[in-house]
Amino acid sequence: MKPNGWIIYNGNLPGNKFLDYAEMIQESATKQGIDMKILKNNALLSLLATDQLGIVQLDKAELPDFVVFADKDIYLARQLELLGITVFNSSKAIEISDDKIASYQYMATHNIPMPKTIVAPKIFTTGNIDHKLVEKAIEQLGLPLIIKEAFGSFGEQVYLLHSLEEIITKIDAIQGKPYLFQQFIPSSYGKDLRLQVVGNQVVAAMERVNINDFRANVTSGGAMSVYTPTKEEAALAVAATKAINADFAGVDLLIGPDDKRLVCEINSNAHIRNLLDCTGINAADYIMEHILGVLS
Ligand SMILES: Nc1ncnc2c1ncn2[C@@H]1O[C@H](COP(=O)(O)OP(=O)(O)O)[C@@H](O)[C@H]1O
Ligand SMILES: [Mg+2]
Incomplete structure (x- = not known):
């Protein structure tokens, strides 16, 4: 029996990059004799109760054997895994x-x-930035150094900073979000x-x-x-x-x-x-x- 698959992509993000990826996977699947259905992550609602684990309005029989998960909705990916579906990449790998x-x-x-990296402790996010901790990061990594937000893509949340002052200003701007300091590789x-x-x-x-x-x-x-x-x-x-x-x-x-x-x-x-x-x-x-x- 041929496996039955879904491709899940983000239904909220602007642009067609994400649908395009899903369609590329779908076309390749078709070439290899497999029909795959493309679905938006926000069309699927994970349902949890004492004796229930499922997707709202879908019977078990309607669920696929596998999913290509072209999204970062880890909760949905994990829900599908808990339902016995094989998810690529796994929710853990995506996470x-x-x-x-x-x-x-x-x-x-x-x-x-990898480049030497220091994880910013939560203490950095209190609004009162501890200059001593930043100085320690500079001591370890030198200047300029890189700050990266933990969650980001397309280079948009990656910063190159040349002085203590620039670093403090950046930390202030991104406070509340997890981030790291990293050695800049010139x-x-x-x-x-x-x-x-x-x-x-x-x-x-x-x-x-x-x-x-x-x-x-x-x-x-x-x-x-x-x-x-x-x-x-x-x-x-x-x-x-x-x-x-x-x-x-x-x-x-x-x-x-x-x-x-x-x-x-x-x-x-x-x-x-x-x-x-x-x-x-x-x-x-x-x-x-x-x-x-x-x-x-
Ligand atoms: N430590 C570093 N030293 C020099 N350049 C870096 C360093 N880290 C990232 N970069 C540059 O910034 C780009 C984006 O960083 P990356 O960690 O890949 O974030 P993103 O997920 O936004 O692509 C990289 O492709 C690389 O060109
Ligand atoms: Mg990158």
């Missing part, structure tokens, strides 16, 4: 990937090379590598270069070009993906001192359209093939 602090904790646990200014991992292999890669900003994200102006990763880079990207137990992920690598590679980020929900435009490789085909392999 860790979405939270940069958790991601670096898992990376450090698995000895993945050799990677405006430059990174994006490797798309599926299962145990890198299926496509590109280099991103931005001459106007330290962030290489395409959304902040990074230009993409096809890249052939070395064996070491590919192994590092696969190891990072495994560290958070993701089935597939877009892994960002920084160019560190002595030409060493450092993992910057593991995106469990990486967009694959740019990668297709740049490399001609459709990661969705590999993702679906991998999923069908896991399910069989």
Whole structure:
């Protein structure tokens, strides 16, 4: 029997990037003989009671065998898992990937090379910023340093700060949100590598270069070009993906001192359209093939 699948994407976010991803997965599934239904996360209501666990107005028989979860609605992903559905990526992998602090904790646990990072304690968010703690962070990481909000994407919540004053102003502006301090890697200014991992292999890669900003994200102006990763880079990207137990992920690598590679980020929900435009490789085909392999 062919498995029956859903693709869930965020029904609230503006733009068509998220639906586009869902449609790419759906097309690849169709090519591989599987019909998949696309649903918005906010069309599904998780129901919980003493003796009930389900989705409002849906019988168990209407639920799929598997879900490609192109969203970060962890509660919904977990609800589906609790209903016995296999979710790709798992709710846990998406949860860790979405939270940069958790991601670096898992990376450090698995000895993945990464920039030195300090997690801002909750004490920083009281409104009275303790200058001594900021000075300690500067002592450890040097200046300039990077501040990243734990939750963010497209480079929009990543900041490069040059002085104690700039840091204090930024912390003030983002207070209440979890964030981290990180060593700035100057050799990677405006430059990174994006490797798309599926299962145990890198299926496509590109280099991103931005001459106007330290962030290489395409959304902040990074230009993409096809890249052939070395064996070491590919192994590092696969190891990072495994560290958070993701089935597939877009892994960002920084160019560190002595030409060493450092993992910057593991995106469990990486967009694959740019990668297709740049490399001609459709990661969705590999993702679906991998999923069908896991399910069989
Ligand atoms: N420690 C760092 N040193 C130098 N550049 C960095 C560092 N961390 C991030 N960057 C740059 O900023 C970009 C965005 O950071 P990232 O952690 O990937 O956040 P996002 O989830 O917003 O993409 C990276 O692609 C990279 O170009
Ligand atoms: Mg990134």
